[in-house]
Amino acid sequence: MRKACLSLVLIAALVPALRSARAPAPVYVTLWFDTEDYLLPQDDDATKRLAEFLSQLGVRATFKIVGEKARVLERRGRSDVIAALKRHDIGYHSNTHSQQPTIAVYLQNAGWEDGRAEFKRREQPGVDDIRRIFGVTPVAYGQPGSAWAPQTYPALRDMGIRVYLDEADQVGLDDQPFYYGGMLNIFRMRSTLVRMALSGGSSLTEGQAAFDRVHAALTARGGGTISIYYHPNEWVQAEFWDAVNFRRGANPAPGEWKPPRMRPAAETEQAFADFEKFVRFIKAKDGVRFVTATELAQLYADRALGRDFGRADVLAIARAVQKDFDFLKSDGYALSGADMFTLLTDAAAAVVDTKKLPAAIRLTAIDGPAQAFTPSTGQLRSSSFSWDAFGTAIRDTAAYYRVHRRMPDEVWIGAENLSPVEYLATLGASLEQFLTSGTLPAGVDRKSARTTFERYVAEDSTKLWGWIIFPEGFHAPRVMELARLQAWTLKPALLNR
Numbered sequence: 016m017r018k019a020c021l022s023l024v025l026i027a028a029l030v031p032a033l034r035s036a037r038a039p040a041p042v043y044v045t046l047w048f049d050t051e052d053y054l055l056p057q058d059d060d061a062t063k064r065l066a067e068f069l070s071q072l073g074v075r076a077t078f079k080i081v082g083e084k085a086r087v088l089e090r091r092g093r094s095d096v097i098a099a100l101k102r103h104d105i106g107y108h109s110n111t112h113s114q115q116p117t118i119a120v121y122l123q124n125a126g127w128e129d130g131r132a133e134f135k136r137r138e139q140p141g142v143d144d145i146r147r148i149f150g151v152t153p154v155a156y157g158q159p160g161s162a163w164a165p166q167t168y169p170a171l172r173d174m175g176i177r178v179y180l181d182e183a184d185q186v187g188l189d190d191q192p193f194y195y196g197g198m199l200n201i202f203r204m205r206s207t208l209v210r211m212a213l214s215g216g217s218s219l220t221e222g223q224a225a226f227d228r229v230h231a232a233l234t235a236r237g238g239g240t241i242s243i244y245y246h247p248n249e250w251v252q253a254e255f256w257d258a259v260n261f262r263r264g265a266n267p268a269p270g271e272w273k274p275p276r277m278r279p280a281a282e283t284e285q286a287f288a289d290f291e292k293f294v295r296f297i298k299a300k301d302g303v304r305f306v307t308a309t310e311l312a313q314l315y316a317d318r319a320l321g322r323d324f325g326r327a328d329v330l331a332i333a334r335a336v337q338k339d340f341d342f343l344k345s346d347g348y349a350l351s352g353a354d355m356f357t358l359l360t361d362a363a364a365a366v367v368d369t370k371k372l373p374a375a376i377r378l379t380a381i382d383g384p385a386q387a388f389t390p391s392t393g394q395l396r397s398s399s400f401s402w403d404a405f406g407t408a409i410r411d412t413a414a415y416y417r418v419h420r421r422m423p424d425e426v427w428i429g430a431e432n433l434s435p436v437e438y439l440a441t442l443g444a445s446l447e448q449f450l451t452s453g454t455l456p457a458g459v460d461r462k463s464a465r466t467t468f469e470r471y472v473a474e475d476s477t478k479l480w481g482w483i484i485f486p487e488g489f490h491a492p493r494v495m496e497l498a499r500l501q502a503w504t505l506k507p508a509l510l511n512r
């Protein structure tokens with residue numbers, strides 16, 4: 016008896032060690048619902064049933080709610096649905112979703128600042144209603160359909176929204192979470208997106224097999240995040256509520272809106288049964304954890320912020336920006352082009368003022384430029400500048416982004432301008448010289464380099480904007496040009512363990 020007990024103690028002591036040696040790579044599953052149908056009352060019941068089933072199972076999801084849907088729930092007296100939703104993360108999914116003009120349509124000709132202001136003007140009332148009805152600031156946002164635009168990011172940050180959670184093709188990084196526009200993005204997840212069909216038959220077995228494939232692939236990569244999304248209306252409607260009314264730019268008056276056709280009750284029940292089994296199947300997997308947008312923001316918190324960057328870091332960045340360069344991935348943190356821009360500028364501004372590098376520099380996060388570079392007119396095109404003139408430009412640049420919270424479109428040295436990348440390469444070379452020789456250069460040569468992070472942003476095409484609610488043939492070249500400029504803010508989001 017005594018011996019047996021000792022063996023048990025030994026085994027008990029060994030098991031945690033064995034388990035940690037074989038611990039599977041962590042796989043996080045984020046389950047989100049675009050809660051948007053404000054026409055069909057049956058959608059309210061489907062929303063409640065999903066929210067309550069998940070709560071009973073101990074799974075928290077992220078429900079991105081349309082402003083008009085929240086108001087409709089309130090008007091219909093559905094405090095029960097609101098209470099069920101409150102037990103999950105609350106996100107925002109635009110004020111009116113598919114009513115024309117949709118977001119990418121009304122931003123197609125806008126610039127950076129005016130686009131940001133216009134999105135805020137149209138969308139802030141929906142956020143205010145979500146806050147009033149649900150008692151929280153939405154943690155995440157995602158656009159209706161593929162109505163994505165980069166000007167939404169600074170406006171969303173102004174509204175206190177921290178995570179961009181959706182799926183479309185405009186920008187993405189290796190099918191995993193990334194930073195862009197100063198927000199954590201779970202977007203363009205493609206191969207790590209799983210959706211079980213809700214059409215009965217082999218839906219469940221195929222969904223489980225799809226999950227297993229993605230899970231295995233992510234485990235082989237050392238872990239990561241799987242994105243799963245639905246709309247509560249998929250359980251109850253035979254056709255999408257908005258396609259019935261707003262298809263291809265259609266703009267009927269509210270009195271003419273038609274409810275979508277309903278699915279037969281048996282189909283709805285089958286879809287609920289399959290979904291419940293699917294969620295239980297995922298929850299039972301070893302090493303798999305359901306996470307909300309709030310938890311993702313913690314898991315992928317940007318560790319470059321608040322980090323002390325020292326001499327070796329500055330030198331490494333100064334060298335990196337003198338040739339073709341991408342974002343920089345280091346041990347436990349990553350830097351975007353804009354991060355490197357401010358780190359080097361702040362370092363150099365201190366050198367200009369004090370003739371020495373500070374012991375530590377903290378990151379100032381800013382947006383990318385607002386328009387493509389245009390060389391100044393006139394005959395000047397100097398191949399070198401005095402250190403005094405360049406030093407003035409460095410201080411001006413630091414002052415610029417402290418006021419505008421974004422990169423300048425151009426950097427002025429006297430009466431001629433440098434593109435942001437020319438400035439950064441020139442700055443990198445002069446800082447490298449200072450750090451390796453200990454003396455300030457008398458003059459600096461104009462350098463050039465190329466950024467490569469734009470390749471993560473899609474080219475404009477009608478295919479990119481294939482959402483059925485857009486007018487036929489819609490595409491948005493200016494939106495995608497701005498999107499490429501904001502690629503300065505792109506970097507991978509790294510899992511904090």
Ligand SMILES: [Zn+2]
Nearest residue numbers: 049051159160
């Ligand atoms: Zn939607």
